[in-house]
Amino acid sequence: MPNSAERTNLTCELERQLHDFWHDVDTNWGRQAADFYTEDGVFEASEQTYRGREKIRQFYEYRITRGPRVAAHAVTNFRVVSETPDEATTTWYLILYAHDGEPVLPSAPPIQIALATDHCVRGDDGVWRYKNRKFETWFKGGVPTTTFRG
Secondary structure, three states: OOOHHHHHHHHHHHHHHHHHHHHHHHHHOOOOHHHHEEEEEEEEOOOOEEEOHHHHHHHHHHHHHOOOEEEEEEEEEEEEEEEEOOEEEEEEEEEEEEEEOOOOOOOOOOOEEEEEEEEEEEOOOOOEEEEEEEEEEEEEOOOOOOOOOO
C-alpha cells in the first residue's frame, strides 16, 4: 500500500491521463485514444466490447465516419487503488452528453451515467496505459451512445 504522498501522486498522474484521454475524444475525435491502451487492451463499452488496440482504434475511426457529433465526457469521483508499483485500479463516474450534429446544439440531460473501472498498467517505457476499461451503465436515455459492430 503506497503512503499518502505516493497515492496522491499516482492519483494526480492517472486522473490527468484520464482527462487527456477524454479531451482527445471530445476535441480530436479520439484520433489518439487507442494509444492510451495496451496492445491487448479491452474496452467494455455499454453495448459492445472491443478487444485489442487495433479494434479500439477502429471504433474511434468509425466515430469519425459517422459525421458531425458533439460529445462532452465529464468525469467525477475519481479514485485509485494501487495494486503494485506498476498496476492500479481506478474508478470514476462518466457523465456523457452527446448528440449528432454541429454545435451549437440544444441542451439536454446526459445520455449516460456510468460507473467506470480501469485496470491500469505501467509499461517498460514508464507510461501508464489501460489494460481494461469497463462501463457499468446506471442511467441511460435520449440519444444512443456510439456503437461499432465491425
